[in-house]
Amino acid sequence: MSTKQFASHADTEEKKVSFDRLSDHAYAYTAEGDPNSGVVIGDDAVMVIDTQATPVMAQDVIRRIREVTDKPIRYVTLSHYHAVRVLGASGYRPEHIIASRDTYDLIVERGQQDMQSEIERFPRLFRAVESVPGLTWPTIRFEKRMTLMLGKLQVEIMQLGRGHTKGDTVVWLPEEKILFSGDLVEFDATPYTGDAYLTDWPATLDAIAALQPSKLVPGRGASLQTPAEVKAGLEGTRAFVTAMFESVKRGAAAGLDLKSVYRETYATLKPQFGHWVIFDHCLPFDVTRAYDEATQYKDPRIWTAQRDKDMWLALEG
Ligand SMILES: [Zn+2]
Numbered sequence: 469m470s471t472k473q474f475a476s477h478a479d480t481e482e483k484k485v486s487f488d489r490l491s492d493h494a495y496a497y498t499a500e501g502d503p504n505s506g507v508v509i510g511d512d513a514v515m516v517i518d519t520q521a522t523p524v525m526a527q528d529v530i531r532r533i534r535e536v537t538d539k540p541i542r543y544v545t546l547s548h549y550h551a552v553r554v555l556g557a558s559g560y561r562p563e564h565i566i567a568s569r570d571t572y573d574l575i576v577e578r579g580q581q582d583m584q585s586e587i588e589r590f591p592r593l594f595r596a597v598e599s600v601p602g603l604t605w606p607t608i609r610f611e612k613r614m615t616l617m618l619g620k621l622q623v624e625i626m627q628l629g630r631g632h633t634k635g636d637t638v639v640w641l642p643e644e645k646i647l648f649s650g651d652l653v654e655f656d657a658t659p660y661t662g663d664a665y666l667t668d669w670p671a672t673l674d675a676i677a678a679l680q681p682s683k684l685v686p687g688r689g690a691s692l693q694t695p696a697e698v699k700a701g702l703e704g705t706r707a708f709v710t711a712m713f714e715s716v717k718r719g720a721a722a723g724l725d726l727k728s729v730y731r732e733t734y735a736t737l738k739p740q741f742g743h744w745v746i747f748d749h750c751l752p753f754d755v756t757r758a759y760d761e762a763t764q765y766k767d768p769r770i771w772t773a774q775r776d777k778d779m780w781l782a783l784e785g
Pocket of ligand 1: 548550632651660
């Protein structure tokens with residue numbers, strides 16, 4: 469096996485941004501598989517869901533919002549704690565930053581290590597990293613569910629179950645049946661499962677499907693604008709998560725070590741999923757967490773910049 473560059477260090481090409489109108493109240497900021505942001509425009513205020521990685525990068529989201537509304541951006545909602553989605557929050561100068569209690573707990577427990585780890589994994593995705601003032605701290609924490617009225621527009625902010633992380637939060641516009649899923653759902657992009665609860669993830673996808681979204685903004689990849697596209701996004705994510713975890717469980721049950729399980733799982737998944745963005749980046753982290761969950765670690769272990777590199781050397785070196 470030839471040595472691959474660490475994480476996303478070989479990824480240097482800028483992506484093209486799309487800002488899609490989903491309804492009078494909902495827009496999707498997507499970039500060919502880079503982390504997405506969602507925008508909800510209420511009667512009196514705007515909410516941004518996931519911020520981009522730095523305050524400087526947030527300015528491009530703001531610029532596009534200003535092309536469609538001059539209402540104030542009062543709320544930022546975090547779909548989960550990952551640095552690449554939350555560290556741009558200060559760029560919006562929001563009155564409130566909303567997160568689940570579980571996401572808040574993860575920021576307290578491992579936010580600092582995650583920030584260091586992610587900045588080193590994704591050099592291109594942290595443009596102007598020096599503009600990050602530090603960790604992003606929620607000002608509103610909710611348990612399981614909260615309803616926000618933006619004037620007459622009802623916005624449901626919900627934890628439907630664990631999957632990508634234990635704090636996963638979706639934003640739902642019930643009147644328009646539009647869902648912002650965060651990294652619980654990806655489209656033509658590889659799910660990152662390094663901090664996941666793989667046993668629980670399929671049931672959480674069931675809970676999303678039960679809402680019958682007509683449109684869905686995934687964590688990465690194009691916005692899904694019809695029920696058929698939503699179904700494809702949910703099924704693709706489920707297929708990857710299930711096939712990856714099954715392969716790892718099989719290997720672990722046979723007593724294989726992590727490196728052997730990684731090689732087998734990589735070969736099993738490559739034909740079906742190898743063309744999805746960040747496949748080579750994600751697989752080592754994904755299989756490591758899956759092996760942990762299949763053996764002795766109920767909860768994801770904290771990734772540090774050093775643990776990242778040790779793991780990469782062990783599996784790809
Ligand atoms: Zn994430």
